[in-house]
Amino acid sequence: MNIVKYPKREDWELLLKRPTQSFESIEGIVLEVFTEVQKNGDTAIQKYTEKFDGVSMGNFKLSEEEIAIAKVPNELADAINLAKSNIEIFHKAQIQNSKIVETSQGVQCWQEQRPISKVGLYIPGGTAPLFSTILMLAIPAQIAGCEEIILCTPPDKDGAINPAILYTAKLCDVTQIYKVGGIQAIAAMTFGTETVPKVYKIFGPGNQYVTVAKQFATRYEVAIDMPAGPSELLVYADETAIPKFVASDLLSQAEHGIDSQVVLVTTSEKVSSAILVELNAQLQKLPRKIIAEKAVENSKIFIVKTEKEAVDLINEYAPEHYILISENEDYFLDNIKNAGSVFIGNYTPESAGDYASGTNHTLPTNGYAKQYSGVSLASFMKIITFQKISESGIKKIGPSIELMAAAEGLGAHKNAVTLRLQSLKSTNNQYNEK
Template identity: 70%
Template structure:
């Protein structure tokens, strides 16, 4: 990690820059693949699967036989762990259900709001070197609770051209309706346009690499909604003298091992903590199976020493981390003044990994500073709010004249007439 001591606030933007490619640098590639998938369907999907994954597939959709067989290839210990995580995630997201809101805004004017599920959703589950079956839990569980009719899952093939059994098992457990062996830009394009076998969806969910992130943003140009721009993983830890430096180092490395384009940041008010964490990172890194990946991510990562808590929280809000671990004597100060973070983990015994797997909160979160304006995935991400109103004769008499006046002021005579005709009818009846 690069170490910085008391940097000026004018330098923070450059210091905390993410190691990600720009949308513009990837747009041409993504656009080309989108265009081909739109025009050629499965043939284009097969072409790019062979090109990027080195796999030639006859079919993309998993058969029911394959889905049923997956359970046999998952250990009992892992099944129990997944079940525990499922229960906690389900409990937390079920608690987010809200009832209908009804208000009589004026006598005779009844307004209410109800939530309805998005009918067709697409879940992208990263695969490759780390098949993220935990992301299946985070996306399929709230989609099922919301009542989505069609839950389509795409995930890249492994080296054998198959989907990891644990992903298949988790998907079946959580209510996914269709599973496809398909990753990358071509998967996002297929769920955007639909192909001969892959259905188009109304909203796309799930994290991915930089290409997947840009592909999701491209999908919005074709009328498909997305959960958020969720790219390479990132973590910021604030640690003062109350922190266990071994714990801090393990948290930093837990995000660094996601990928070479991940970024972790340490912010501290203690020079001793900065030094001790650096030593602990170097020591723990050597024991990691994914050492090479983590080391590349750590090269893009920062350790920042600031003068006081006020500077620290200002820097944290400026960075807007996807994950934020807070280990501080004065927790309340940071929590009161924190504005921008995807998910927050408080205290020495709250590792970010808990949120990744089993505590119950969702781990699909905004990255690259988007925590300033986006929320992480939650139950309402899979729903839409619809408003309703019913106006009685008395109600229209109460608000009708105001509507007429406003419509006339905007020069919209037909709007005015729709009320005027009704008011005349009511007055003639009196």
């Protein structure tokens, strides 16, 4: 890891840049794939699956029989079920009951949640088949009441899907599964093909190509959860941190991919040295050492002078995952503004959020935590507003509406109220004459 001691604020922007390719460098290939999928549908999907994944696919929709026979070891099945239970508990707690508010006498307003009918889930399956992401996306989609839950995930070199992905998808009642990955999967769910349905909103993490492809999808009336790209983690650690724990957390994110980034922030050179020794020792034993090693090369340790400076730097970086280990815990929690998900204390590893604590692990990366939230139940919902105005209500607010509409020069708006008020006045006059 690159050690940066006491960086100047004017240098933060450059020092905090992620090791990702620019949008412009990827845009060309994404545009090419999108254009061809829009024009040629399944034929284009087959072409790019062979080009990018190295496998020739005939039928890329999985049959019910293929899904039904997927098995995982009993211990893994138990672990997945435990995680599923915790994720369900956390997301069911997010259900909101509608409440009618009377803003003026006779004027009732309220909101109600409605599910997004058709959602698409993208599940990475390259160097690591992320079946845990199915739990994070399909469970809230199910709780929300989404009618169609479409899942796309890349095939392996034999054209197969990891059994854990299939088992988890079946457990979470995913509607349809397709062996399609990368840019072509996002394009397929954006436009729809002869085989893959068009969806209304696309969810799920991916590499830089998938991230740009999702942003392209928004140009074609398809919503996305957020620009979720390569994974990242920032740890703040003081003298109360256990170095081997911190090192293991940094490596847990570094092993995601060579374009992942991990960051350590501390006010103590002694703490940073102890963590670095542990990190280098643990790195040698990792099964994904080569991947983690490359990610670590792109990662940084920031040694700053004060806790205030640490907080400011963390908010500027806006980490996807933020682990906080500090004796002055409340100060950091009170002042965090930008983070996808926060993990507090020595015994709260980021891995817990990735799998089984119950929170969602689909989070904003690349600094987008400054303006995006992580996936929640609300991500699969639309909020529709309702209002009902009585005769007394339109009398109460009608004159104000007329004045405002007239001031904006919108005569038809004013007239829509005036006619109603005149009608009520006429009716009241007739009643009084009787």
